[in-house]
Amino acid sequence: xxxxxxxxxxxxxxxxxxxxxxxxxxxxxxxxxxxxxxxxxxxxxxxxxxxxxxxxxxxxxxxxxxxxxxxxxxxxxxxxxxxxxxxxxxxxxxxxxxxxxxxxxxxxxxxxxxxxxxxxxxxxxxxxxxxxxxxxxxxxxxxxxxxxxxxxxxxxxxxxxxxxxxxxxxxxxx
Amino acid sequence: xxxxxxxxxxxxxxxxxxxxxxxxxxxxxxxxxxxxxxxxxxxxxxxxxxxxxxxxxxxxxxxxxxxxxxxxxxxxxxxxxxxxxxxxxxxxxxxxxxxxxxxxxxxxxxxxxxxxxxxxxxxxxxxxxxxxxxxxxxxxxxxxxxxxxxxxxxxxxxxxxxxxxxxxxxxxxx
DNA sequence: GAGATCAGTCAACAAGGCTGACATAATTCG
DNA sequence: CGAATTATGTCAGCCTTGTTGACTGATCTC
Numbered sequence: 001x002x003x004x005x006x007x008x009x010x011x012x013x014x015x016x017x018x019x020x021x022x023x024x025x026x027x028x029x030x031x032x033x034x035x036x037x038x039x040x041x042x043x044x045x046x047x048x049x050x051x052x053x054x055x056x057x058x059x060x061x062x063x064x065x066x067x068x069x070x071x072x073x074x075x076x077x078x079x080x081x082x083x084x085x086x087x088x089x090x091x092x093x094x095x096x097x098x099x100x101x102x103x104x105x106x107x108x109x110x111x112x113x114x115x116x117x118x119x120x121x122x123x124x125x126x127x128x129x130x131x132x133x134x135x136x137x138x139x140x141x142x143x144x145x146x147x148x149x150x151x152x153x154x155x156x157x158x159x160x161x162x163x164x165x166x167x168x169x170x171x172x173x174x
Numbered sequence: 175x176x177x178x179x180x181x182x183x184x185x186x187x188x189x190x191x192x193x194x195x196x197x198x199x200x201x202x203x204x205x206x207x208x209x210x211x212x213x214x215x216x217x218x219x220x221x222x223x224x225x226x227x228x229x230x231x232x233x234x235x236x237x238x239x240x241x242x243x244x245x246x247x248x249x250x251x252x253x254x255x256x257x258x259x260x261x262x263x264x265x266x267x268x269x270x271x272x273x274x275x276x277x278x279x280x281x282x283x284x285x286x287x288x289x290x291x292x293x294x295x296x297x298x299x300x301x302x303x304x305x306x307x308x309x310x311x312x313x314x315x316x317x318x319x320x321x322x323x324x325x326x327x328x329x330x331x332x333x334x335x336x337x338x339x340x341x342x343x344x345x346x347x348x
Numbered sequence: 349g350a351g352a353t354c355a356g357t358c359a360a361c362a363a364g365g366c367t368g369a370c371a372t373a374a375t376t377c378g
Numbered sequence: 379c380g381a382a383t384t385a386t387g388t389c390a391g392c393c394t395t396g397t398t399g400a401c402t403g404a405t406c407t408c
Contacts, residue, residue, distance in 0.1 A: 002336070020321075026308045028343050029312070029320075029327075030305070030308060031342075032327040032328065034341070035339050037211050039330060053363095054362090054363055071388085072386060072387090073384095073385065081364085082367080084366080084388080085364065085366075088364075091388095103383090109374045109384065111386070111387095118343055120299040134203050137329045138203070140329045143194045144318075145322030146194045146322065147194075148315065148318060148323050149326035150202075150206060150324075152312070152315055152322075153203075153207060156213060164289075168205075169206055170202060228394055228395070228396095230396085245354080247355085255396070255397090257354095258356090258399095259395065261355080261357075262396095265357095278401055281353095283405045284355080
């Protein structure tokens with residue numbers, strides 16, 4: 001914390017620069033992560049609850065919005081759940097008319113997933129809530145803190161797979 | 175991102191300072207949060223899985239370690255789940271000999287919760303994994319980014335309750 | 349002594365993970 | 379062409395972890 005920008009006064013045994021690596025500081029980071037994530041998912045969860053949907057549906061909707069026409073296998077790859085688990089969620093979304101599944105043009109074994117109008121509307125409502133939270137937070141702390149925030153999250157991701165994830169996040173190829 | 179420290183050159187219509195607030199930037203933050211949290215919980219989940227325990231057990235263990243002697247009501251307050259839900263988890267932990275529940279000294283209706291030796295050992299193993307991840311991340315990005323990371327997480331927390339949470343995180347009173 | 353409070357429990361339900369097994373198309377390979 | 383592979387869907391069953399509602403027992407407090 002406190003830690004100022006550059007070098008500490010000399011002659012100190014436990015330099016200020018390393019203070020942010022004490023078990024205590026690390027523990028605080030861990031707990032903050034827990035509480036922040038809980039609230040981060042809270043708003044959408046509430047909206048989804050109204051319609052009998054859950055967080056799993058949100059994730060599917062989010063990434064279908066992000067990659068319209070994505071195949072089931074593609075979504076499985078991103079979400080890293082079993083196909084049985086995803087299938088249940090997807091079936092519900094299709095039954096409710098939020099997601100449209102159509103036979104692949106090139107490879108007719110594949111299914112290309114899209115959001116219906118209703119699906120788009122729900123997605124917009126959900127992502128709006130999360131963007132609001134981020135916007136408020138980002139606005140409060142300013143661009144430098146935001147840059148730090150992103151840096152930490154990025155290196156928090158498992159090293160194998162990190163490149164793929166960062167690629168996905170920043171619009172990168174499927 | 176990039177955004178420098180102070181004021182930008184004047185006369186710019188969409189100042190650099192606001193670039194980090196576009197929907198696109200916000201969406202990236204949201205997705206990073208999702209992926210980082212997934213990996214953040216991955217390591218402990220694996221260890222817990224070996225013993226037939228889950229994330230809920232981890233949370234209980236974590237906060238009992240943090241506040242030895244905490245009462246059931248106190249834990250409920252932190253975790254924000256129903257007492258039936260917590261009770262199931264707690265019962266398992268007590269049955270497995272990881273947590274010790276003893277009648278309150280002052281108020282005999284209360285139960286004070288502690289970790290047993292085994293509980294301490296498991297907690298150490300789990301928190302070690304998470305601290306390692308944070309330590310690596312923090313070390314990689316440096317103290318300034320860490321400060322930014324923490325600032326964002328803090329203001330991400332719901333405003334009602336934020337003070338209480340921050341108080342808890344930073345060792346504050348029960 | 350009456351009423352409030354803390355803890356524990358039973359029962360029932362739902363979401364969303366998992367495994368394993370199997371079916372059906374469609375594509376690709378030999 | 380026929381066989382193997384691939385993409386998807388589905389059935390069945392199991393687990394964890396959340397929920398509500400109802401109720402008990404012990405202990406405080408007024």
